[in-house]
Amino acid sequence: MASSTGSYNSPCAACKFLRRKCTPGCIFSPYFPPEEPHKFANVHKIFGASNVSKLLNELLPHQREDAVNSLAFEAEARVRDPVYGCVGAISFLQRQVDRLQKELDAANADLIRYAAAATQAPPPPPRHRSAVDYGRGGGGGGGFYNQTPSSFTFPYNYHFPTWNGGGVDGNI
Amino acid sequence: MNSSRCAACKHLRRRCPSDCIFSPYFPSNNPQRFAFVHKIYGASNVGKILQDLPVNLRSKAADTLCYEASRRIEDPVYGVVRELTNLDEEIQKAHCQLARIRAQIAVIQARDEVDNVNNPNFFPPQND
Numbered sequence: 001m002a003s004s005t006g007s008y009n010s011p012c013a014a015c016k017f018l019r020r021k022c023t024p025g026c027i028f029s030p031y032f033p034p035e036e037p038h039k040f041a042n043v044h045k046i047f048g049a050s051n052v053s054k055l056l057n058e059l060l061p062h063q064r065e066d067a068v069n070s071l072a073f074e075a076e077a078r079v080r081d082p083v084y085g086c087v088g089a090i091s092f093l094q095r096q097v098d099r100l101q102k103e104l105d106a107a108n109a110d111l112i113r114y115a116a117a118a119t120q121a122p123p124p125p126p127r128h129r130s131a132v133d134y135g136r137g138g139g140g141g142g143g144f145y146n147q148t149p150s151s152f153t154f155p156y157n158y159h160f161p162t163w164n165g166g167g168v169d170g171n172i
Numbered sequence: 173m174n175s176s177r178c179a180a181c182k183h184l185r186r187r188c189p190s191d192c193i194f195s196p197y198f199p200s201n202n203p204q205r206f207a208f209v210h211k212i213y214g215a216s217n218v219g220k221i222l223q224d225l226p227v228n229l230r231s232k233a234a235d236t237l238c239y240e241a242s243r244r245i246e247d248p249v250y251g252v253v254r255e256l257t258n259l260d261e262e263i264q265k266a267h268c269q270l271a272r273i274r275a276q277i278a279v280i281q282a283r284d285e286v287d288n289v290n291n292p293n294f295f296p297p298q299n300d
Contacts, residue, residue, distance in 0.1 A: 093259035100266035
Protein backbone atom coordinates (compact mmCIF):
# COMPACT_ATOMS: atom_id res chain seq x y z
CA MET A 1 0.00 0.00 0.00
CA ALA A 2 1.76 3.13 -1.21
CA SER A 3 1.59 6.02 1.17
CA SER A 4 2.31 9.61 0.45
CA THR A 5 2.49 10.77 4.07
CA GLY A 6 6.26 10.39 3.90
CA SER A 7 8.52 13.05 5.18
CA TYR A 8 6.05 15.89 5.75
CA ASN A 9 4.67 14.55 9.00
CA SER A 10 7.04 11.84 10.12
CA PRO A 11 9.89 9.93 8.59
CA CYS A 12 9.06 6.75 6.73
CA ALA A 13 9.72 3.43 8.43
CA ALA A 14 12.97 3.03 6.51
CA CYS A 15 14.42 6.35 7.54
CA LYS A 16 13.25 5.85 11.12
CA PHE A 17 14.99 2.49 11.16
CA LEU A 18 18.12 3.86 9.55
CA ARG A 19 18.00 6.96 11.79
CA ARG A 20 18.35 9.38 8.99
CA LYS A 21 16.48 12.35 7.64
CA CYS A 22 13.61 11.36 5.40
CA THR A 23 13.97 13.58 2.37
CA PRO A 24 11.12 14.46 -0.02
CA GLY A 25 12.61 12.20 -2.69
CA CYS A 26 13.15 9.23 -0.38
CA ILE A 27 12.83 6.09 -2.50
CA PHE A 28 11.39 4.13 0.42
CA SER A 29 8.81 6.49 1.81
CA PRO A 30 5.89 5.66 -0.55
CA TYR A 31 6.20 1.97 0.30
CA PHE A 32 7.29 1.80 3.91
CA PRO A 33 4.84 3.86 5.93
CA PRO A 34 5.81 4.60 9.54
CA GLU A 35 2.88 2.54 10.83
CA GLU A 36 4.48 -0.65 9.45
CA PRO A 37 7.94 -0.75 10.97
CA HIS A 38 8.24 -4.53 10.73
CA LYS A 39 7.89 -4.45 6.97
CA PHE A 40 11.10 -2.50 6.52
CA ALA A 41 12.84 -4.24 9.40
CA ASN A 42 12.38 -7.62 7.71
CA VAL A 43 13.34 -6.35 4.27
CA HIS A 44 16.43 -4.69 5.68
CA LYS A 45 17.43 -7.80 7.61
CA ILE A 46 17.26 -10.07 4.58
CA PHE A 47 18.06 -7.89 1.61
CA GLY A 48 19.67 -4.78 3.06
CA ALA A 49 18.53 -1.21 2.46
CA SER A 50 21.16 -0.56 -0.16
CA ASN A 51 20.18 -3.60 -2.28
CA VAL A 52 16.50 -2.71 -2.05
CA SER A 53 17.22 0.86 -3.05
CA LYS A 54 19.23 -0.31 -6.08
CA LEU A 55 16.51 -2.73 -7.08
CA LEU A 56 13.77 -0.09 -6.80
CA ASN A 57 15.81 2.42 -8.75
CA GLU A 58 16.11 -0.06 -11.60
CA LEU A 59 12.33 -0.41 -11.84
CA LEU A 60 9.72 1.86 -13.29
CA PRO A 61 7.75 3.79 -10.66
CA HIS A 62 4.53 1.85 -11.31
CA GLN A 63 6.36 -1.43 -10.65
CA ARG A 64 7.85 -0.46 -7.34
CA GLU A 65 4.89 -1.04 -5.07
CA ASP A 66 4.49 -4.64 -6.22
CA ALA A 67 8.23 -5.17 -5.98
CA VAL A 68 8.31 -3.90 -2.40
CA ASN A 69 5.34 -6.05 -1.43
CA SER A 70 6.89 -9.17 -2.91
CA LEU A 71 10.23 -8.40 -1.27
CA ALA A 72 8.45 -7.90 2.05
CA PHE A 73 6.67 -11.22 1.58
CA GLU A 74 9.91 -13.03 0.79
CA ALA A 75 11.70 -11.36 3.66
CA GLU A 76 9.01 -12.32 6.14
CA ALA A 77 9.04 -15.90 4.86
CA ARG A 78 12.81 -16.04 5.27
CA VAL A 79 12.68 -14.55 8.76
CA ARG A 80 10.10 -17.17 9.80
CA ASP A 81 11.95 -19.98 8.08
CA PRO A 82 15.62 -19.15 7.56
CA VAL A 83 16.33 -22.47 5.85
CA TYR A 84 13.57 -22.64 3.25
CA GLY A 85 12.02 -19.19 3.08
CA CYS A 86 9.43 -18.95 0.31
CA VAL A 87 10.65 -22.21 -1.19
CA GLY A 88 8.97 -24.01 1.68
CA ALA A 89 5.67 -22.42 0.72
CA ILE A 90 6.17 -23.41 -2.92
CA SER A 91 6.73 -26.98 -1.87
CA PHE A 92 3.61 -26.92 0.28
CA LEU A 93 1.47 -25.56 -2.54
CA GLN A 94 2.94 -28.02 -5.03
CA ARG A 95 1.86 -30.85 -2.77
CA GLN A 96 -1.65 -29.40 -2.70
CA VAL A 97 -1.64 -29.26 -6.47
CA ASP A 98 -0.51 -32.92 -6.62
CA ARG A 99 -3.27 -33.95 -4.26
CA LEU A 100 -5.92 -32.04 -6.17
CA GLN A 101 -4.76 -33.53 -9.46
CA LYS A 102 -5.23 -37.02 -8.02
CA GLU A 103 -8.69 -36.06 -6.81
CA LEU A 104 -9.51 -34.68 -10.23
CA ASP A 105 -8.33 -37.86 -11.92
CA ALA A 106 -10.46 -39.96 -9.57
CA ALA A 107 -13.48 -37.70 -10.05
CA ASN A 108 -13.10 -37.81 -13.83
CA ALA A 109 -12.93 -41.60 -13.70
CA ASP A 110 -16.10 -41.67 -11.59
CA LEU A 111 -17.82 -39.35 -14.02
CA ILE A 112 -16.97 -41.57 -16.96
CA ARG A 113 -18.17 -44.60 -15.07
CA TYR A 114 -21.48 -42.99 -14.13
CA ALA A 115 -22.04 -41.59 -17.59
CA ALA A 116 -21.25 -44.94 -19.21
CA ALA A 117 -23.59 -46.75 -16.83
CA ALA A 118 -26.32 -44.24 -17.62
CA THR A 119 -26.06 -44.75 -21.38
CA GLN A 120 -25.92 -48.53 -20.99
CA ALA A 121 -29.07 -48.82 -18.89
CA PRO A 122 -30.83 -52.14 -19.72
CA PRO A 123 -33.85 -51.97 -22.10
CA PRO A 124 -37.28 -52.90 -20.70
CA PRO A 125 -38.10 -56.66 -20.68
CA PRO A 126 -39.79 -57.94 -23.93
CA ARG A 127 -43.10 -59.28 -22.34
CA HIS A 128 -44.09 -55.85 -21.24
CA ARG A 129 -43.42 -54.43 -24.67
CA SER A 130 -42.78 -51.31 -22.82
CA ALA A 131 -42.39 -48.14 -24.72
CA VAL A 132 -40.43 -46.68 -21.93
CA ASP A 133 -37.75 -44.52 -23.28
CA TYR A 134 -35.13 -43.68 -20.89
CA GLY A 135 -34.82 -40.46 -22.78
CA ARG A 136 -31.14 -40.16 -22.67
CA GLY A 137 -30.50 -37.33 -24.99
CA GLY A 138 -26.77 -37.54 -25.09
CA GLY A 139 -25.74 -36.46 -21.66
CA GLY A 140 -26.13 -32.72 -21.76
CA GLY A 141 -23.85 -31.42 -24.40
CA GLY A 142 -20.72 -33.50 -24.11
CA GLY A 143 -19.57 -31.91 -20.91
CA PHE A 144 -19.51 -35.22 -19.14
CA TYR A 145 -16.58 -36.44 -21.15
CA ASN A 146 -14.57 -33.32 -20.72
CA GLN A 147 -11.33 -34.57 -19.27
CA THR A 148 -9.14 -31.59 -18.69
CA PRO A 149 -5.55 -32.58 -19.28
CA SER A 150 -3.13 -31.66 -16.58
CA SER A 151 -1.50 -28.33 -17.19
CA PHE A 152 0.39 -28.07 -13.94
CA THR A 153 4.01 -27.22 -14.45
CA PHE A 154 6.36 -27.45 -11.54
CA PRO A 155 9.32 -25.13 -11.58
CA TYR A 156 11.64 -27.63 -9.98
CA ASN A 157 11.64 -30.69 -7.82
CA TYR A 158 12.85 -29.90 -4.32
CA HIS A 159 11.72 -32.08 -1.43
CA PHE A 160 11.29 -29.90 1.61
CA PRO A 161 9.34 -30.34 4.78
CA THR A 162 5.86 -28.95 5.04
CA TRP A 163 5.67 -25.21 5.33
CA ASN A 164 4.92 -24.40 8.95
CA GLY A 165 4.64 -20.64 8.74
CA GLY A 166 1.50 -18.61 8.31
CA GLY A 167 0.46 -16.04 5.79
CA VAL A 168 0.92 -18.22 2.75
CA ASP A 169 -2.15 -17.16 0.95
CA GLY A 170 -0.77 -15.62 -2.19
CA ASN A 171 -2.14 -12.24 -1.21
CA ILE A 172 0.47 -9.58 -1.71
CA MET B 173 46.28 -20.68 -2.10
CA ASN B 174 44.55 -18.52 -4.76
CA SER B 175 43.45 -21.58 -6.73
CA SER B 176 41.53 -22.96 -3.73
CA ARG B 177 39.47 -19.83 -3.06
CA CYS B 178 35.72 -20.39 -3.03
CA ALA B 179 33.50 -18.52 -5.47
CA ALA B 180 32.53 -16.01 -2.77
CA CYS B 181 36.08 -15.07 -1.85
CA LYS B 182 37.04 -14.88 -5.51
CA HIS B 183 34.10 -12.58 -6.13
CA LEU B 184 34.93 -10.49 -3.08
CA ARG B 185 38.60 -10.53 -3.99
CA ARG B 186 39.80 -11.67 -0.65
CA ARG B 187 41.72 -14.49 0.89
CA CYS B 188 39.62 -17.59 1.54
CA PRO B 189 40.20 -18.66 5.13
CA SER B 190 40.02 -22.29 6.16
CA ASP B 191 36.80 -21.63 8.10
CA CYS B 192 35.17 -19.54 5.36
CA ILE B 193 31.39 -19.64 5.92
CA PHE B 194 30.76 -19.63 2.17
CA SER B 195 33.21 -22.15 0.82
CA PRO B 196 31.23 -25.38 1.42
CA TYR B 197 28.22 -23.93 -0.43
CA PHE B 198 29.73 -21.72 -3.10
CA PRO B 199 32.39 -23.76 -4.85
CA SER B 200 34.73 -22.03 -7.24
CA ASN B 201 33.40 -23.98 -10.22
CA ASN B 202 30.02 -22.22 -10.00
CA PRO B 203 30.71 -18.47 -9.75
CA GLN B 204 27.22 -17.51 -10.86
CA ARG B 205 25.65 -19.03 -7.75
CA PHE B 206 27.41 -16.60 -5.46
CA ALA B 207 27.06 -13.72 -7.88
CA PHE B 208 23.26 -14.11 -7.70
CA VAL B 209 23.02 -14.15 -3.91
CA HIS B 210 25.50 -11.34 -3.60
CA LYS B 211 23.50 -9.15 -5.96
CA ILE B 212 20.20 -9.74 -4.18
CA TYR B 213 21.10 -10.25 -0.54
CA GLY B 214 24.66 -9.09 -0.16
CA ALA B 215 27.51 -11.21 1.15
CA SER B 216 27.14 -9.97 4.68
CA ASN B 217 23.43 -10.89 4.93
CA VAL B 218 24.02 -14.31 3.43
CA GLY B 219 26.89 -14.89 5.83
CA LYS B 220 24.70 -13.92 8.80
CA ILE B 221 21.86 -16.19 7.69
CA LEU B 222 24.21 -19.14 7.29
CA GLN B 223 26.08 -18.40 10.50
CA ASP B 224 22.85 -18.45 12.50
CA LEU B 225 21.94 -21.92 11.29
CA PRO B 226 23.17 -25.31 12.42
CA VAL B 227 25.79 -26.66 10.04
CA ASN B 228 23.55 -29.46 8.77
CA LEU B 229 20.97 -26.95 7.51
CA ARG B 230 23.28 -24.50 5.81
CA SER B 231 23.49 -26.32 2.51
CA LYS B 232 19.71 -26.30 2.05
CA ALA B 233 19.57 -22.66 3.10
CA ALA B 234 22.25 -21.78 0.53
CA ASP B 235 20.31 -23.66 -2.16
CA THR B 236 17.04 -21.90 -1.41
CA LEU B 237 18.74 -18.52 -1.19
CA CYS B 238 20.32 -19.15 -4.61
CA TYR B 239 17.01 -20.21 -6.04
CA GLU B 240 15.17 -17.15 -4.75
CA ALA B 241 17.97 -14.86 -5.85
CA SER B 242 17.95 -16.30 -9.37
CA ARG B 243 14.18 -15.84 -9.55
CA ARG B 244 14.47 -12.23 -8.37
CA ILE B 245 17.08 -11.52 -11.03
CA GLU B 246 14.80 -13.01 -13.71
CA ASP B 247 11.77 -11.18 -12.39
CA PRO B 248 12.79 -8.12 -10.37
CA VAL B 249 9.20 -7.17 -9.58
CA TYR B 250 7.78 -10.43 -8.25
CA GLY B 251 10.69 -12.85 -7.89
CA VAL B 252 9.72 -16.21 -6.52
CA VAL B 253 6.40 -14.84 -5.30
CA ARG B 254 5.09 -15.11 -8.85
CA GLU B 255 5.36 -18.90 -8.57
CA LEU B 256 3.38 -18.85 -5.36
CA THR B 257 0.70 -16.79 -7.05
CA ASN B 258 0.62 -19.13 -10.05
CA LEU B 259 0.36 -22.19 -7.82
CA ASP B 260 -2.40 -20.53 -5.85
CA GLU B 261 -4.32 -19.89 -9.07
CA GLU B 262 -3.82 -23.51 -10.15
CA ILE B 263 -5.25 -24.65 -6.85
CA GLN B 264 -8.31 -22.41 -7.21
CA LYS B 265 -8.88 -23.69 -10.77
CA ALA B 266 -8.54 -27.29 -9.64
CA HIS B 267 -11.09 -26.72 -6.87
CA CYS B 268 -13.54 -25.27 -9.43
CA GLN B 269 -13.01 -28.18 -11.81
CA LEU B 270 -13.52 -30.65 -9.00
CA ALA B 271 -16.73 -28.95 -7.93
CA ARG B 272 -17.97 -28.95 -11.54
CA ILE B 273 -17.24 -32.65 -12.04
CA ARG B 274 -18.89 -33.55 -8.75
CA ALA B 275 -21.94 -31.54 -9.74
CA GLN B 276 -22.11 -33.42 -13.04
CA ILE B 277 -21.92 -36.72 -11.19
CA ALA B 278 -24.70 -35.56 -8.89
CA VAL B 279 -26.87 -34.70 -11.91
CA ILE B 280 -26.36 -38.16 -13.41
CA GLN B 281 -27.14 -39.82 -10.10
CA ALA B 282 -30.26 -37.72 -9.70
CA ARG B 283 -31.43 -38.62 -13.21
CA ASP B 284 -30.82 -42.28 -12.48
CA GLU B 285 -32.97 -42.06 -9.40
CA VAL B 286 -35.78 -40.30 -11.26
CA ASP B 287 -35.65 -42.83 -14.09
CA ASN B 288 -35.77 -45.71 -11.66
CA VAL B 289 -38.81 -44.24 -9.98
CA ASN B 290 -40.57 -43.57 -13.30
CA ASN B 291 -39.77 -46.97 -14.80
CA PRO B 292 -42.96 -49.08 -14.74
CA ASN B 293 -40.82 -52.18 -14.56
CA PHE B 294 -39.59 -50.98 -11.27
CA PHE B 295 -42.91 -51.80 -9.67
CA PRO B 296 -44.64 -55.20 -9.88
CA PRO B 297 -47.33 -55.30 -12.60
CA GLN B 298 -50.87 -55.00 -11.24
CA ASN B 299 -53.01 -56.36 -14.06
CA ASP B 300 -51.21 -59.49 -15.09
